Amino acid sequence: MARVNMANSGAKKAPTIKDVAALAGVAPGTVSNVLTGRKLVAEPLRKAVFDAIATLDYRPNHLASSLRFGKTKTIGIVVPDLTNPFFSGLVKELELRALKSGFQTLLMSSHEEVAEEKERIKALVSRQVDGLIISSSGDSIDPSPNSSINGVPTVLVDRAFTVEGFDTVSADNEQAALTGTQHLIDLGHKRITFLATALGLGNMEERVSGYRKAMAAAGLPDANVVYGGLTIESCRSALEQELRRADRPTAIFASAYVATLGAAKAIRAVDLAFPNDVSLLGFDDSDWMTVLRPYVSTIEQPLEELSEACWEMLQRRMKKRDSPMAHKRVTCALRAREPPRGVVRKPVHPPPEN
Amino acid sequence: MARVNMANSGAKKAPTIKDVAALAGVAPGTVSNVLTGRKLVAEPLRKAVFDAIATLDYRPNHLASSLRFGKTKTIGIVVPDLTNPFFSGLVKELELRALKSGFQTLLMSSHEEVAEEKERIKALVSRQVDGLIISSSGDSIDPSPNSSINGVPTVLVDRAFTVEGFDTVSADNEQAALTGTQHLIDLGHKRITFLATALGLGNMEERVSGYRKAMAAAGLPDANVVYGGLTIESCRSALEQELRRADRPTAIFASAYVATLGAAKAIRAVDLAFPNDVSLLGFDDSDWMTVLRPYVSTIEQPLEELSEACWEMLQRRMKKRDSPMAHKRVTCALRAREPPRGVVRKPVHPPPEN
DNA sequence: ATGAAAGCGCTAACAC
DNA sequence: GTGTTAGCGCTTTCAT
Numbered sequence: 001m002a003r004v005n006m007a008n009s010g011a012k013k014a015p016t017i018k019d020v021a022a023l024a025g026v027a028p029g030t031v032s033n034v035l036t037g038r039k040l041v042a043e044p045l046r047k048a049v050f051d052a053i054a055t056l057d058y059r060p061n062h063l064a065s066s067l068r069f070g071k072t073k074t075i076g077i078v079v080p081d082l083t084n085p086f087f088s089g090l091v092k093e094l095e096l097r098a099l100k101s102g103f104q105t106l107l108m109s110s111h112e113e114v115a116e117e118k119e120r121i122k123a124l125v126s127r128q129v130d131g132l133i134i135s136s137s138g139d140s141i142d143p144s145p146n147s148s149i150n151g152v153p154t155v156l157v158d159r160a161f162t163v164e165g166f167d168t169v170s171a172d173n174e175q176a177a178l179t180g181t182q183h184l185i186d187l188g189h190k191r192i193t194f195l196a197t198a199l200g201l202g203n204m205e206e207r208v209s210g211y212r213k214a215m216a217a218a219g220l221p222d223a224n225v226v227y228g229g230l231t232i233e234s235c236r237s238a239l240e241q242e243l244r245r246a247d248r249p250t251a252i253f254a255s256a257y258v259a260t261l262g263a264a265k266a267i268r269a270v271d272l273a274f275p276n277d278v279s280l281l282g283f284d285d286s287d288w289m290t291v292l293r294p295y296v297s298t299i300e301q302p303l304e305e306l307s308e309a310c311w312e313m314l315q316r317r318m319k320k321r322d323s324p325m326a327h328k329r330v331t332c333a334l335r336a337r338e339p340p341r342g343v344v345r346k347p348v349h350p351p352p353e354n
Numbered sequence: 355m356a357r358v359n360m361a362n363s364g365a366k367k368a369p370t371i372k373d374v375a376a377l378a379g380v381a382p383g384t385v386s387n388v389l390t391g392r393k394l395v396a397e398p399l400r401k402a403v404f405d406a407i408a409t410l411d412y413r414p415n416h417l418a419s420s421l422r423f424g425k426t427k428t429i430g431i432v433v434p435d436l437t438n439p440f441f442s443g444l445v446k447e448l449e450l451r452a453l454k455s456g457f458q459t460l461l462m463s464s465h466e467e468v469a470e471e472k473e474r475i476k477a478l479v480s481r482q483v484d485g486l487i488i489s490s491s492g493d494s495i496d497p498s499p500n501s502s503i504n505g506v507p508t509v510l511v512d513r514a515f516t517v518e519g520f521d522t523v524s525a526d527n528e529q530a531a532l533t534g535t536q537h538l539i540d541l542g543h544k545r546i547t548f549l550a551t552a553l554g555l556g557n558m559e560e561r562v563s564g565y566r567k568a569m570a571a572a573g574l575p576d577a578n579v580v581y582g583g584l585t586i587e588s589c590r591s592a593l594e595q596e597l598r599r600a601d602r603p604t605a606i607f608a609s610a611y612v613a614t615l616g617a618a619k620a621i622r623a624v625d626l627a628f629p630n631d632v633s634l635l636g637f638d639d640s641d642w643m644t645v646l647r648p649y650v651s652t653i654e655q656p657l658e659e660l661s662e663a664c665w666e667m668l669q670r671r672m673k674k675r676d677s678p679m680a681h682k683r684v685t686c687a688l689r690a691r692e693p694p695r696g697v698v699r700k701p702v703h704p705p706p707e708n
Numbered sequence: 709a710t711g712a713a714a715g716c717g718c719t720a721a722c723a724c
Numbered sequence: 725g726t727g728t729t730a731g732c733g734c735t736t737t738c739a740t
Contacts, residue, residue, distance in 0.1 A: 014504070016717055027727045032719055042725065059504060062480040063421045064717035067732050072417070083446055088437045095463060104477055107461040109449060123458055126416040150368070150413060232641055264645040287586055288642040291618040370733055381711045386735055393736095396709065418733035421716050 015056040024052035035060060066128060074104045075131040075314065076124030080112045080159075080230075086257050086284040086301065087135065090157070093307035094133060101315065103130070112230050114138035121148045131314045135159050138200075141166070153317040155310050158301075161327065162202045167317055169309040169328045171301045173203050176332035177210025177255070180281050180299045183334055184251045185218045189279060193224045193249035195239055195259045207255045207283070224249065228259055235262025236269065243270045243278070251279040260284065264296065275338045285335055295337030305330040369410040378406035389414060420482060428458045429485040429668065430478030434466045434513075434584075440611050440638040440655065441489065444511070447661035448487060455669065457484070466584050468492035475502045485668045490514045492554075507671040509664050512655075515681065516556045521671055523663040523682045525655045527557050530686035531564025531609070534635050534653045537688055538605045539572045543633060547578045547603035549593055549613045561609045561637070578603065582613055589616025590623065597624045597632070605633040614638065618650065629692045639689055649691030659684040 021028040026045055033039040034049045041049070052058070066072040075098055079087040091107060098105050106124060110117035117137045124132060125148065132154040134141065141156065141163055142148070154166055161170040177194075184192050194211045196204050208225055215223040226242055228235030235258055242248065243266055252267070254260040260282030267278055274280045275294055282289065285300035309328045316323060371389075375382040380399055387393040388403045395403070406412070420426040429452055433441040445461060452459050460478060464471035471491045478486060479502065486508040488495065495510065495517055496502070508520055515524040531548075538546050548565045550558050562579055569577040580596055582589030589612055596602065597620055606621070608614040614636030621632055628634045629648055636643065639654035663682045670677060 017719095018717080028717090029719070029728075030726060033726085036719080038719085040725075045726085057504070059476070059480050061421075061482060061717050062477075063417050063426070063482050064732090065719075067415075067417045067421055067716090067734090068718045068720080070732075082436070083439065083442045085437065085439075088442050092437055092463065105462075108459075109446065122413070123416075126413050128415065128417050150411075261641055261645070264642075268645055268647065286642075287615055288618075288640075291615065291622055292646065293622065371735095372733080382733090383712080383735075383737095384710060387710090390735080394709075399710085415733050418716090419735075421718090421732090422734045422736080424716075 014061075015058045017058070017060070019056055020049065020052045020058050023056060024048040071130055072128045073102060074106055074127070074129050075133060076106045076108065076121075076127070076129040078108050078110055078117060078120050078124070078132070078134045078136075080110050080117075080135060080137045082107075082109045084257050085286045086158075086303075089303045090135070090307055093303050094310060097307060097311040101311070110137045112137045118148050125150045125152055131155075131318050133157060133310050133314060151321075153314060153321060155314045155317070157306065157310050159201060159203055161206070161329075165325065167313045167326050169306060169313060169330070170203060171306070171332050172329040173206035173332075174210035174213070176283075176299045176301075177207040177253070178214045179210075179332075179334055180253055180283075181211045181214035182218075183297070183336060184253060184279060184281055185214065185220070187251070187275075187279060187338070189249075189251035190220055191222060191224075191247065191249040192220070192251040192253060193226055193239070193242055195235060195252055195254045195263055196225055196227045197230050197235070197256050197259055199227055204255060211253060228262055230258060232258050232262045232265065235259045236265040237262075239263050239266040240269055243267065243272065249278065251281065254280065254282045257282075257284040257286065260286075260289075260296070260298070264292065279338060290337070297337045298335045300333045300335050302330055302333065368415075369412045370415070371412070373410055374403065374406045374412050377410060378402040425484055426482050427456060428460055428481070428483050429487060430460045430462065430475075430481070430483040432462050432464055432471060432474050432478070432486070432488045432490075434464050434471075434489060434491045436461075436463045438611050439640045440512075440657075443657045444489070444661055447657050448664060451661055451665040455665070464491045466491045472502050479504045479506055485509075485672050487511060487664050487668060488514075495520070505675075507668060507675060509668045509671070511660065511664050512557055514556050515560070515683075519679065521667045521680050523660060523667060523684070524557060525660070525686050526683040527560035527686075528564035528567070530637075530653045530655075531561040531607070532568045533564075533686075533688055534607055534637075535565045535568035536572075537651070537690060538607060538633060538635055539568065539574070541605070541629075541633060541692070543603075543605035544574055545576060545578070545601065545603040546574070546605045546607060547580055547593070547596055549589060549606055549608045549617055550579055550581045551584050551589070551610050551613055553581055558609060565607060582616055584612060586612045586616045586619065589613045590619040591616075593617050593620040594623055597621065597626065603632065605635065608634065608636045611636075611638040611640065614640075614643075614650070614652070618646065633692060635692075644691070651691045652689045654687045654689050656684055656687065 017028050017031050021031045030041060031049050034041050034046055077091060077094060082088055095105050108120040110120055114137050132152050135157050136159045156166045156168045158170050161168045196208055212223050226238050228238035252263045254263040263280055272278050280296045282296050282298040285298040289296050289298060313326055371382050371385050375385045384395060385403050388395050388400055431448060436442055449459050462474040464474055468491050486506050489511050490513045495514055510520045510522045512524050515522045550562055566577050580592050582592035606617045608617040617634055626632050634650045636650050636652040639652040643650050643652060667680055
């Protein structure tokens with residue numbers, strides 16, 4: 001009664017483990033054992049199975065396997081914006097580590113929308129991912145087991161460090177901002193504007209706080225925080241206004257990738273030059289920053305450490321789902337590229353291009 | 355005999371459609387009908403089902419559904435390098451379109467390795483994706499139904515236009531390179547070096563060809579193609595040698611994103627300035643290119659059109675698997691940002707930073 | 709309109 | 725060691 005697919009003879013259906021078993025003259029279970037290696041199989045049968053697999057060009061159906069086995073060996077990753085090099089770099093590192101451990105990654109982007117993020121998480125969960133790494137768009141992830149995450153082992157990265165109920169990994173934002181601000185102060189700046197992105201993001205608040213602390217510690221009362229939003233253009237526009245004022249800042253500390261690029265654009269737009277007219281310190285180092293002249297300095301978040309920590313935590317949680325929540329901070333590095341202010345006095349920007 | 359999960363009372367197992375059915379007092383099939391909407395269900399039962407779903411916090415298992423239904427509503431995307439803004443931009447657009455049509459995307463990166471690419475494709479296929487969009491690392495994709503692709507509807511994008519047996523979408527590379535080269539010639543350049551990436555990539559060969567044609571047409575015999583490899587650093591290094599020669603080129607045409615950034619770095623490294631010492635025309639427009647001064651001009655590949663074409667083709671192929679292969683070219687735009695050569699004669703680069 | 713039952717492809721028990 | 729069987733969660737006939 002067993003229906004046997006005609007091997008490759010025009011039949012549309014893909015061969016199954018049953019077809020392989022039939023051709024090799026063994027039981028389906030044996031084929032499975034050969035493939036998964038969970039049970040030893042005698043050599044002659046092994047060979048027969050492999051031959052059958054080859055002639056049928058059999059591909060295991062991962063869906064069926066996962067359904068039965070209860071594990072997908074897949075982790076889901078959700079980031080706000082893949083075109084942001086910070087996130088694409090992070091994703092690349094995460095992918096690498098997951099792959100090395102035999103996991104595949106399912107990558108989704110939330111486009112900085114909380115609602116979309118929820119949808120993506122739900123989709124990932126309904127696909128039975130074994131774990132989740134999320135850089136949240138909203139800091140408002142619900143850790144309750146009834147939330148969209150549904151009890152799937154999850155690590156939060158970059159955003160949302162403050163949320164209890166999750167393992168989290170993020171940069172030591174406050175310290176990084178403090179160091180960065182201090183660097184600008186050491187360069188001789190007094191009017192330093194901090195270009196933040198959006199209100200209510202945990203990591204951003206930490207950076208703002210570090211900035212304020214450094215300003216206060218240096219006795220500089222004029223802390224000035226500008227919220228430029230989450231796009232390059234909105235950041236440019238917000239800062240441009242700032243730069244057109246008579247008492248414009250002499251230094252900008254841009255708090256994230258979009259802010260850094262937005263700031264660079266704003267500075268160009270009002271035809272100032274860094275570092276003579278204005279210094280620019282950015283967040284999230286990127287390749288192109290080294291081709292700007294004079295260089296823009298940055299606070300670099302160590303992507304390898306960040307992703308390493310994520311992956312370790314997630315693996316731990318996947319093994320022991322009830323271990324206590326862990327929170328890890330990684331230290332950022334200051335990439336100071338700017339010559340000391342005042343050394344290059346001569347304007348370096350080209351004459352107006354009529 | 356039917357085992358019923360205790361609703362949320364500490365039981366670990368996720369509720370299934372059976373649990374919902376039991377609680378709502380209906381058959382599993384009815385729950386399915388409510389959920390999928392494929393068959394009408396009377397209002398009182400509908401409500402009971404929804405109530406049960408809510409109280410149990412039931413999530414459909416997409417794996418099981420896909421296994422049974424034979425479709426995953428998922429397409430796989432494979433690109434060589436997610437940190438390349440051309441690809442991350444393309445992926446973003448593709449994701450958008452897939453999502454709008456009710457498809458989810460499974461994204462994988464091949465890291466410019468043919469072997470990895472094969473693995474990723476196999477993984478995607480074994481996950482039963484309904485379709486595949488691939489930007490190949492090697493131009494060597496095997497279209498036979500027995501290949502790793504295993505008959506899954508596939509569209510090739512950017513790379514590998516020349517491969518028969520696949521639907522393909524790519525830029526009109528030869529025309530774009532011709533236009534770009536012509537632009538540099540119009541600017542007065544005679545010694546124009548073309549910075550290619552790797553040999554044997556179809557799209558690259560087309561660009562080289564466009565360059566050569568433009569040079570020949572202008573009666574410029576000194577076509578000079580340098581292969582810089584697939585990383586920013588290798589491109590920088592290759593071009594830097596070129597720029598240190600006495601008869602160095604007056605213009606560089608960089609053939610891809612990595613080449614453009616590599617070229618910018620090389621130009622900086624040997625302390626030349628564009629466009630006075632050397633002009634730079636790049637491929638693949640990127641945000642940061644507008645903050646360099648003077649601007650670097652680029653050939654922009656229209657990501658929206660590219661992805662739109664991909665998605666349309668893939669949808670068509672998924673519906674009619676035996677329709678004839680289609681090949682689509684999209685036209686690139688020249689973003690000329692450079693002032694004419696010679697207008698700004700005064701050197702604009704800053705004095706050496708001791 | 710609803711329920712019962714078969715089965716998607718695979719793996720884990722349990723026999724032999 | 726190897727075969728047999730049950731069933732993962734869902735959808736879909738086929739009866740009713």
